[in-house]
Amino acid sequence: MEHGIYYAYWEHEWTGDYIQYIKKAASLGFDILEIAAGPLPLYSDAQLLELRECAKEYGVRITVGYGPAPENNIASSDAGVRENALKFYTDLFKRMEKLHATLIGGALYSCWPVDYTKTVDKKGDVERGIEGMAKLGKIAAQCGINTLGMECLNRFENHVLNTAKEGVDFVKAVHQLEGEAKNVKVMLDTFHMNIEEQSIGEAIRTAGPLLGHFHTGECNRMVPGEGRIPWREIHDALRAIQYDGPIVMEPFVMPGGQIGQDIKVWRNMIPDISEKALDESAKKALYFQRYMLDYQ
Numbered sequence: 001m002e003h004g005i006y007y008a009y010w011e012h013e014w015t016g017d018y019i020q021y022i023k024k025a026a027s028l029g030f031d032i033l034e035i036a037a038g039p040l041p042l043y044s045d046a047q048l049l050e051l052r053e054c055a056k057e058y059g060v061r062i063t064v065g066y067g068p069a070p071e072n073n074i075a076s077s078d079a080g081v082r083e084n085a086l087k088f089y090t091d092l093f094k095r096m097e098k099l100h101a102t103l104i105g106g107a108l109y110s111c112w113p114v115d116y117t118k119t120v121d122k123k124g125d126v127e128r129g130i131e132g133m134a135k136l137g138k139i140a141a142q143c144g145i146n147t148l149g150m151e152c153l154n155r156f157e158n159h160v161l162n163t164a165k166e167g168v169d170f171v172k173a174v175h176q177l178e179g180e181a182k183n184v185k186v187m188l189d190t191f192h193m194n195i196e197e198q199s200i201g202e203a204i205r206t207a208g209p210l211l212g213h214f215h216t217g218e219c220n221r222m223v224p225g226e227g228r229i230p231w232r233e234i235h236d237a238l239r240a241i242q243y244d245g246p247i248v249m250e251p252f253v254m255p256g257g258q259i260g261q262d263i264k265v266w267r268n269m270i271p272d273i274s275e276k277a278l279d280e281s282a283k284k285a286l287y288f289q290r291y292m293l294d295y296q
């Protein structure tokens with residue numbers, strides 16, 4: 001199985017020197033580096049090529065994560081915003097094709113984190129989300145993107161998909177609407193499942209063959225192995241459904257910047273947050289994750 005890490009572990013902003021993080025991921029033994037989509041629209045073709053070649057040289061696969069800004073909400077009740085989102089993703093998918101990146105995950109069906117000072121229209125957001133993802137899936141397929149992970153998030157961050165069951169119903173509705181959008185898949189994250197699911201193992205089994213991407217982290221978003229997430233149960237469920245997609249750890253252990261604000265980290269989660277300590281902790285977590293989750 002391929003194991004990865006989200007670059008944001010080391011950062012305070014939704015951007016960074018991805019070349020440096022490809023090298024770091026490789027040196028720590030990861031197969032995948034997940035990057036944030038946000039900065040990619042500002043990259044020149046030369047920069048995209050440089051990133052692609054660096055990943056190739058270091059044997060690291062690039063996957064993409066995105067917490068959509070409100071103006072890129074494909075399910076907005078405002079038709080102008082939906083139009084803008086369609087343009088944004090169409091351009092992003094072309095950039096991903098240049099990067100040879102075939103997977104993107106997150107709340108692509110909505111925006112993130114949701115502004116709950118406004119009244120929520122769940123039914124409307126789900127319906128417009130299905131229509132939007134049917135369009136995006138088809139466009140992404142033309143760019144060689146085989147996975148658009150519909151991340152099921154906890155209630156405090158989004159209201160559209162909170163459970164694996166909601167994710168499955170949503171994805172099936174997208175497939176029914178657009179046969180060429182089979183790349184729209186369910187994405188689960190152990191941190192969110194811990195809050196919303198009655199059984200984490202059952203949630204994974206519910207997603208079954210529709211599961212396309214998987215994030216890991218402890219209940220408080222520390223690296224895998226430092227908390228009380230039921231890793232054995234997860235192993236058994238992933239084996240039962242024969243999941244062979246990526247497993248990307250997404251730890252957040254430091255406050256500060258937009259990342260600290262969006263993830264709501266208000267304290268150092270570990271005593272030493274030096275780069276060296278973070279690297280060692282990631283390496284140990286990778287060893288733990290391979291040991292716990294790889295199955296025969």
Ligand SMILES: O=C(CO)[C@@H](O)[C@H](O)[C@H](O)CO
Pocket residue numbers: 036065066067105106107112151153157189215250
């Ligand atoms: O789990 C989460 C958010 O809680 C992430 O996967 C998020 O969607 C991503 O950080 C956006 O880049």
Ligand SMILES: [Mn+2]
Pocket residue numbers: 151189215250
């Ligand atoms: Mn996640």
